[in-house]
Amino acid sequence: MSTQHRSRMKAKHKMTPLTLTKRKFLLCWLIPILAGFAVFRVWPLIYGFYISFFDWDILSKTHTFLGVTNYVKELTHPLFKVMLWNTSYFAFATTVLSLVVSLVIALMLNKTTRFKGFFRTLFYLPNMTSLIAVSIVWMWLYQPQYGLLNSILRQIGLPTISWLKSPDTAMISIVIMSVWRNIGFPIIVLLAGLQSIPQEYYEAAKVTGAKPSQVFFYITLPLMKPVILFVTVTSLMEGFKVFQQIYIMTGGGPLNSTTVFAYRIFQLGFAQLKFGRAASLAFILFGFVLVLTIIQLRIGRSKD
Amino acid sequence: MNGRKIAIWANYVVLGVIGIIMAFPFLWMIFSSLKPAGEIISFPPTLFPANPTLENYAKAVSMIKVFRLYGNSFFITVTYTILTVFLNCILGYIFGKFNFKFKNIIFVVLLATLVVPKEVYVIPLYLLMDSFSLIDSFISVIIPFAFSAYGVFLVRQFVYGIPDELISAGRVDGCSETGIFFRIALPLMKPVISALLIYYFLYQWNDFLWPLVMLNSEKKFTIAIGLANFVGEHFSNYGVSLAGASFSILPVVIVFLIFQKHIISGLALTGLKG
Numbered sequence: 096m097s098t099q100h101r102s103r104m105k106a107k108h109k110m111t112p113l114t115l116t117k118r119k120f121l122l123c124w125l126i127p128i129l130a131g132f133a134v135f136r137v138w139p140l141i142y143g144f145y146i147s148f149f150d151w152d153i154l155s156k157t158h159t160f161l162g163v164t165n166y167v168k169e170l171t172h173p174l175f176k177v178m179l180w181n182t183s184y185f186a187f188a189t190t191v192l193s194l195v196v197s198l199v200i201a202l203m204l205n206k207t208t209r210f211k212g213f214f215r216t217l218f219y220l221p222n223m224t225s226l227i228a229v230s231i232v233w234m235w236l237y238q239p240q241y242g243l244l245n246s247i248l249r250q251i252g253l254p255t256i257s258w259l260k261s262p263d264t265a266m267i268s269i270v271i272m273s274v275w276r277n278i279g280f281p282i283i284v285l286l287a288g289l290q291s292i293p294q295e296y297y298e299a300a301k302v303t304g305a306k307p308s309q310v311f312f313y314i315t316l317p318l319m320k321p322v323i324l325f326v327t328v329t330s331l332m333e334g335f336k337v338f339q340q341i342y343i344m345t346g347g348g349p350l351n352s353t354t355v356f357a358y359r360i361f362q363l364g365f366a367q368l369k370f371g372r373a374a375s376l377a378f379i380l381f382g383f384v385l386v387l388t389i390i391q392l393r394i395g396r397s398k399d
Numbered sequence: 400m401n402g403r404k405i406a407i408w409a410n411y412v413v414l415g416v417i418g419i420i421m422a423f424p425f426l427w428m429i430f431s432s433l434k435p436a437g438e439i440i441s442f443p444p445t446l447f448p449a450n451p452t453l454e455n456y457a458k459a460v461s462m463i464k465v466f467r468l469y470g471n472s473f474f475i476t477v478t479y480t481i482l483t484v485f486l487n488c489i490l491g492y493i494f495g496k497f498n499f500k501f502k503n504i505i506f507v508v509l510l511a512t513l514v515v516p517k518e519v520y521v522i523p524l525y526l527l528m529d530s531f532s533l534i535d536s537f538i539s540v541i542i543p544f545a546f547s548a549y550g551v552f553l554v555r556q557f558v559y560g561i562p563d564e565l566i567s568a569g570r571v572d573g574c575s576e577t578g579i580f581f582r583i584a585l586p587l588m589k590p591v592i593s594a595l596l597i598y599y600f601l602y603q604w605n606d607f608l609w610p611l612v613m614l615n616s617e618k619k620f621t622i623a624i625g626l627a628n629f630v631g632e633h634f635s636n637y638g639v640s641l642a643g644a645s646f647s648i649l650p651v652v653i654v655f656l657i658f659q660k661h662i663i664s665g666l667a668l669t670g671l672k673g
């Protein structure tokens with residue numbers, strides 16, 4: 096759309112007054128839907144924040160005001176540092192690995208002429224399947240006695256790895272599985288981004304005799320910045336919220352080596368029924384994610 | 400030109416290897432699920448089942464009640480998808496074509512809800528549903544998160560591209576505003592609609608935390624939760640666990656294979672505009 100056309104359309108927008116029929120339409124649809132958002136998306140935030148300052152016992156329906164005790168107790172809890180480390184480790188490891196691997200694959204796919212669709216589908220398949228199924232498959236691969244990975248190691252004569260059963264290897268095992276599952280989406284998005292780079296840039300580079308590495312770092316990468324930023328931000332945000340794999344594959348163990356924020360929130364709320372505490376941890380998590388996202392967006396903007 | 404040809408071939412080969420690595424866990428899952436209990440834990444492990452059997456799948460159906468779980472998941476997912484996409488579309492249409500007081504503030508608030516992690520919502524929403532006595536009901540699983548602002552931005556962008564003349568023409572012809580939305584705007588929004596349908600369908604089919612929190616009766620469990628519970632106790636029944644996993648993956652693969660092009664273009668759309 097040309098800028099002329101766009102400004103003409105915007106002008107038209109501003110000139111149309113709210114007629115009676117339009118008001119009726121908005122009343123009929125907009126108001127109820129916004130009411131729904133208010134009830135289910137805005138009110139819970141306020142309510143949740145309110146709860147986090149109480150000892151919210153839902154069985155006896157007694158609510159004791161605690162001030163910031165919940166927050167303090169969670170932040171000073173011995174598990175807090177562990178959770179912070181585990182969650183950050185997971186989020187950053189999966190984000191960096193996913194980004195690198197999917198960028199490499201997207202670059203390779205960009206060079207292909209045939210089978211592009213086939214490969215894209217293939218690589219995206221794990222991403223679409225339910226995490227529970229993926230978790231089961233990888234629990235099976237990681238099984239110490241009968242799993243495929245250890246069986247292969249045994250056949251080659253190498254020592255077996257405890258994968259999910261040892262505190263040292265549990266988290267990285269989950270990271271590997273998550274990277275395998277996640278790269279499909281970045282590949283598609285990065286590939287779309289690569290394909291939107293006009294050929295003229297590359298041809299101009301060829302004319303000036305630039306080396307492939309120079310082309311990559313000075314042309315491709317800068318033009319891909321917004322897409323890469325998008326992939327990184329979303330991946331990191333999702334990484335901090337990781338829950339399902341932990342719940343199914345390790346239950347937070349062994350020895351809390353895979354306990355992450357979301358898992359503890361679930362435990363506090365629905366296993367220990369400490370709703371107030373769970374709410375406070377949820378908001379702490381929210382704070383982290385928010386700060387992280389803002390930092391990332393700032394970094395992304397400053398590189399211009 | 401030979402160096403170039405080799406490079407191109409090497410590209411395909413590496414991609415092929417990666418492709419095999421990506422596909423292998425699923426292939427392994429299917430092959431293992433077709434092996435009888437004895438063979439599945441044999442060493443050295445066999446690749447293809449020596450004595451393929453469907454007993455694991457039969458047991459999955461009876462032990463995990465796969466078909467009932469399917470039914471629950473389908474009902475919840477389809478209802479959720481249609482509802483959410485509809486809400487997104489009409490909201491995006493309104494924000495794209497109408498002007499009203501506080502419009503921009505409201506839009507920002509809507510987008511802000513996207514930043515908040517689900518975990519923050521789960522506790523208060525659970526209590527809210529409890530006060531309506533809606534714990535353990537499909538409604539409570541579907542409704543709250545149907546109010547998702549995710550697609551509203553996309554729809555609004557798309558709606559900007561719909562010429563105002565078409566809409567005014569509808570008014571001139573005496574069509575009601577609601578009629579204009581359903582008969583003129585909505586048909587034009589097909590690309591966005593299909594992208595969102597697929598996105599929300601996959602999202603809800605795979606959703607775990609909220610149904611886990613909301614549903615208590617076994618007969619209402621979704622396939623994700625039913626499988627998780629089964630595996631929590633009976634994972635050592637490897638064949639059945641893997642057969643169950645295969646069951647849960649099957650519908651998604653079928654949907655994907657049918658709607659491939661739409662899915663991929665829809666994803667690229669969200670990624671590039673995001």
